[in-house]
C-alpha cells in the first residue's frame with residue numbers, strides 16, 4: 001500500500017478500464033481473493049490512521065464495495081476493536097463476492113446493527129464504490145449525511161461514497177483518507193475529488209499495474225531544466241505578454257513578471273492601452289513595446305491577460321505569426337465570440353506552431369458553447385473536447401487542473417490549493433507557460449510543467465505570508 005504523493009506520476013484508470021482489469025485479475029485467482037485482499041488492506045489502513053480508535057463504524061452498502069467493508073469488519077473485530085456494522089441493502093441480494101464476505105462476518109459473530117453507533121472513532125465508508133451510478137437518495141443519502149456530520153476519521157473504501165470515480169462530481173462522503181483499490185481513479189483528483197477524498201492511498205491488491213491501459217495520468221514533477229554554462233539570454237527565448245487594456249494593466253504585468261522570474265531570456269510587455277510607470281515599478285528588466293512593432297515570428301506570446309475588447313484587434317496577426325502562443329482570459333473570450341478567430345486558431349493548429357489555451361471553467365464553457373456546470377461535470381472530457389475542437393493543448397484550470405491535447409492521454413495536475421483562488425494567479429500561469437515554451441518545451445510538457453510549478457509554489461508557500469499573484473510570480 002502506498003500513499004499517493006505528487007513526487008511521481010501515477011496512472012489513472014476510469015471505471016470501464018478498472019472493471020476490465022478486475023475481471024481479468026479475478027479470473028486468474030481463486031474466488032473472493034481480491035475482496036479478501038481489499039478488506040485486509042482497508043482494515044490495516046484503518047488501524048494505521050487511527051491506531052487508538054476503539055469504536056469503528058463500518059457502513060456497508062448493497063454491492064461489492066460493501067463486501068470490502070464486511071471483510072475489513074471481520075478483521076477489525078478479530079483485532080479487538082468494537083465494531084458496529086450497518087448494512088444498507090438486503091443481505092439476500094448481495095453480489096456473490098460480497099455475500100461470501102457477509103457469511104464470514106456472521107461466522108465471526110458480527111450482526112448488522114439497525115443504526116449507526118451514537119459515536120465512533122473511525123468510520124469505514126463502504127457504502128458505494130465504482131458502481132455508483134446515480135445521485136444518492138434515500139437510505140444511502142441519509143447515511144452519507146450521518147458520516148459527514150460525525151466526528152473523527154473517515155476512511156473511504158475505493159472512493160468516497162457518492163463521488164463519481166471518473167469525474168470527481170456528486171454529493172458524497174467527505175473522507176479524511178481514501179484507499180483506492182486495484183487502480184487509482186481520476187475522480188479522486190479533480191473537481192470535488194480532492195476535497196472529498198482527503199489523503200489518498202493506493203493498494204494494487206497484488207495485481208501489477210498495467211500502465212499502458214491507463215485512461216489518464218496524475219502528473220509527476222517536471223524534469224529539472226538544466227542551464228548550460230555556455231548559454232546566453234538568446235538560449236531561453238523571448239516572451240511577450242500582450243494584454244492589459246485600460247484598467248487591467250496589472251494582468252499583463254503579472255504574466256510578464258512570471259515569464260521573467262521563470263527564466264525567459266528577454267521579456268516584452270505589450271500593453272493594449274497606455275500604461276504608467278507605477279505597474280512596472282520594480283521590474284526594470286521588462287521592455288515595454290507596442291506589439292505591432294515586434295517581430296512576432298520570434299516571440300513566445302502570452303496573450304489576453306486583461307486584454308479587454310482591445311485584444312480582438314491584435315489577435316488575427318498573433319494567431320497567424322506568433323512562434324508559440326498561450327491564449328488566456330480575454331483572448332479566449334474574443335475567440336469564443338467570433339467564428340473568424342476560431343477559424344484562425346484552427347488554421348494555426350493545422351500549421352503546427354505550439355499553442356496552449358489556459359481557460360478557467362467559464363472560459364472553457366464559452367469556447368465549447370455550454371454551461372460552466374457542464375464543463376465541471378466532466379473536466380477530463382471537457383478539456384479533451386476543447387483540445388480536439390481547436391487542435392491544440394488545453395490547460396483547464398481549477399482544483400485538479402486538467403491538461404489535454406488531441407491524441408494524448410489527459411493529465412491531472414496534483415499540486416496547488418485554494419490559496420491560488422485569488423485574482424491574477426491565472427495571469428501568472430499564462431506567463432509561466434510562455435516562458436517554458438520559450439525555453440523549447442513542447443506545448444503539452446510546458447503546460448503540465450507550468451501547472452505543476454505554479455501549484456507547487458502555492459503548496460510550499462510560507463505560513464502567515466499572503467499569497468498574492470505578484471508574490472507568486474516572483475517566487476517562481
Ligand SMILES: NC(=O)C1=CN([C@@H]2O[C@H](COP(=O)(O)OP(=O)(O)OC[C@H]3O[C@@H](n4cnc5c(N)ncnc54)[C@H](O)[C@@H]3O)[C@@H](O)[C@H]2O)[C@@H](O)CC1
Nearest residue numbers: 034035038062063064065128129130131132133134135158
Ligand atoms: N468484485 C471484486 O472482485 C472486487 C470488487 N471491489 C469493490 O467493489 C466495488 C464495486 O462494486 P459494485 O460493482 O458492486 O458496485 P458498488 O458496491 O459501488 O455499488 C453497486 C450497488 O449500489 C447500487 N447503487 C449504485 N449507485 C447507487 C446510488 N446512487 N444510490 C443507491 N444505490 C446505488 C447498485 O444498484 C448496486 O446494488 C469497488 O468499488 C470495490 O470497492 C474490490 O473489492 C476489488 C475486488
Ligand SMILES: Nc1ncnc2c1ncn2[C@@H]1O[C@H](COP(=O)(O)OP(=O)(O)O)[C@@H](O)[C@H]1O
Nearest residue numbers: 397398399416417418420421423424425426427
Ligand atoms: N482550489 C484550487 N486548487 C488549485 N488551484 C487553484 C484553486 N483555485 C484556483 N486555482 C488556480 O489558480 C489559478 C486561477 O486562474 P484564473 O481563474 O484565471 O484567475 P485570474 O483570472 O484571476 O488570474 C489557476 O491556475 C487555477 O488552477
Ligand SMILES: [K+]
Nearest residue numbers: 128157159161
Ligand atoms: K466507498
